[in-house]
Amino acid sequence: MALSKQERRERIRFRIRKTVSGTEQRPRLAVFRSNKEIYAQLIDDVNGKTITAASSRDKGMDVSKVNKSEAAKMVGKAIAEKAVKAGVEAVTFDRGGYLYHGRVKSLAEGAREGGLKF
Numbered sequence: 001m002a003l004s005k006q007e008r009r010e011r012i013r014f015r016i017r018k019t020v021s022g023t024e025q026r027p028r029l030a031v032f033r034s035n036k037e038i039y040a041q042l043i044d045d046v047n048g049k050t051i052t053a054a055s056s057r058d059k060g061m062d063v064s065k066v067n068k069s070e071a072a073k074m075v076g077k078a079i080a081e082k083a084v085k086a087g088v089e090a091v092t093f094d095r096g097g098y099l100y101h102g103r104v105k106s107l108a109e110g111a112r113e114g115g116l117k118f
Contacts (some may be wrong), residue, residue: 010097020094021045028089029079029111029118031104038072038103040079040111042088052086054079072103076110083116091118 003011022028027042039055056063056071061078063071083091091111098104112118 009097011053015114016094016097020092022092022094025088026090026092027051027088028094029116030094031098031107033096033103035100036068038075038107040075040107042079042083042086042091051088052079052082054082062090069103069106072106073110073113076107076112077114079107080111080114080116083111084114089115093118110113 020028021061022043022045024044024046027044030043032039032040037056039053039057042051043049044051054075055061056070056075059080060076061071063074066074083089093108095104100108
């Protein structure tokens with residue numbers, strides 16, 4: 001029986017989550033990609049808390065004039081900026097079952113440019 005795209009992504013996501021975990025000093029940078037938007041969160045898995053989050057839907061984000069990859073890069077820079085304010089400089093990257101390609105890669109590069117270390 002063939003798996004749907006969603007089921008395949010969920011399997012990959014669970015496989016990644018077995019090894020990738022976030023702490024207070026080095027939180028997990030989790031990415032969710034929908035068809036139109038992209039979201040990123042810094043998560044402390046030990047305490048079960050989201051430290052900060054950013055998305056292409058945030059108020060200050062003007063993504064109407066750019067393509068989705070450029071919007072993802074802007075979200076990466078925004079999450080890095082918020083992380084530095086929260087005192088976080090190193091993260092573990094959780095691609096959420098998506099390929100490290102396109103928008104996910106752009107978000108990661110934007111976060112690196114913003115000062116986060118993976």
